[in-house]
Amino acid sequence: MQLKLPFSLEVLERTPPEVIAFLRTQQEEIGTLEQENARLKHRLADLQARLARLDERLRQDSTNSSKPPSSDPPSRPKPNRRRPPSGRRRGGQPGHAFADRPLLPLEEVSAIVPVKPSHCEHCHAPLRGDDPEPEIRQITEIPPLIAHTTEYQRHCLVCSKCGEATEADWPEDLPSRSFGPRLQAWIAACVGLYRLSKRQTQQLLQDCFGIDISLGAIADLEQATSQALADPVAAAQEYVQQQGAVHVDETGWREGDTKPWLWTVATALVTIFVIRPSRGARVLGALLGHAFAGFVHSDRWSAYRLVPLHRRQLCWAHLRRDWQAFCDRGGTSKRLGQRLLVLTDQMFTWWQRVRDGTMARWEFRIRMRPVMQEVGALLRQGKRCAQPQTRGTCADILSLEAALWTFVFHEGLEPTNNAAERALRHWVLWRKTSGGTKATAGTLWMERLMTTVTTLRQQQRNVLDYLTAACAAKMHGTPAPSLLPDAPAAALAG
Secondary structure (H helix, E strand, O other), rough: OOOOOOOOOOHHHHHHHHHHHHHHEEEEEEEEHHEEEHHHHHHHHHHHHHHHHHHHOOOOOOOOOOOOOOOOOOOOOOOOOOOOOOOOOOOOOOOOOOOOOOOHHHHHHHOOOOOOOEOOOOOOHHHHOOOOHHHHHHHHOOOOOOOOOOOOOEEEOOOOOOOOEEEOOOOOOOOOOOOOOOHHHHHHHHHHOOOOOOHHEEEEEEHHHHOOOHHHHHHHHHHHHHHHHHHHHHHHHHHHHHHOEEEEEEOOEEEOEOEEEEEEEEOOOEEEEEEOOOOOOOHHHHHHHOOOOEEEEEOHHHHHHHHHHHHEEOOOOHHHHHHHHHHHHHHHHHHHHHHHHHHHHHHHHHHHHHHHOOHHHHHHHHHHHHHHHHHHHHHHHHOOOOOOOHHHHHHHOOOOHHOOOHHHHOOOOOOOHHHHHHHHHHHHHHHHHHHHHEEEEHHHHHHHHHHHHHHHHHOOOHHHHHHHHHHHHHHHHHOOOOOOOOOOOOOOOO
């Protein structure tokens, strides 16, 4: 190592060799310490960044992230959504419209009981005739529920002429199992519509109908219902791929010891579900189909980059939580977040007026132009923000900027992906109470049941009646009723 000292050559020549060796050793140690210091500074910066990310996660809740409200810690104060006291007493106010249960038409009344006086309360003479306008009270009651069991006795008779025995054929509509299609549909509705476990379903059938059924029989009937729903669900999947706009979302699932993903694609009148091992773009491509040319509402998950930006709409409900996270970080990030929240809330106010018909879309577009420009400018400021999390979020959103405002210029689109999140909510609760599915057959059954129940509820069709018809059709070898709507799909509800 060459010695580097602020001395002239003459001074170095007069310096003793042992001093020069000592100085050289000191310089080597200083160089080593400088390298170690640089390494420790880099390590400290890395640990500080990790600590900041940990602190960010600890401060996340339902207001600034995608976490559900049920995951909020007890220390977080609940939002006060109550209106301030009006000073009026509880209950109906003077002059309010009286609400009463409407009377059923006569054709829906099971029995009519005339209640007539027998004698005049004044002179005690007998009374006859009818009141042309009697006072009416209708009492609705549930009769005792008794299961209806039919016993089929197939006879084998011997011909008195030739002596040959002939056995009767079973009726063509006779179920192959010991349970009929409506009971089979009841079991499916208990599991899918009312989120009951197999044991709870077993207990309900015993308590309400007096039916003794094993857990194995319930599982067998579920699989039979799954087969009955196969064709209608396949047709629903094709229908969704042909729509002009869809809402897509995914959430975690559990199948045995694995953790696949539950995907949903929602339209106005048909919603489908699939459970797949991956959360990647390949699953999304298979769901939408190679010929899909519509718009996709989604969050910013990387798999959705498969869809061109001009056919995407980012969810502003998610973005609003990002703005709240900006505010929670303080400093420059807080000022950006506060302004973005104001602009977002203004946009939602105007959008609500567009939906209820009090603002024309052309006026909405004009009002949104300065909002769009300011949001873009704020995001570019955030890209230079000191907080790394805010800086990264702004950069990610700017890479998708073209998908922020698709709903402003295209009819039938919404600013949020709430339709998909609402579709998932019921089944997330089902997963939490049941623990998911155990095997592939159960997973396929749940995919079909989720698609069927959600779609029927969207169309306001009776789930139990449909399931009964589908199970009966499978038993008789006829096509199951369709899940597709009779009328063209309306605009998506956000």
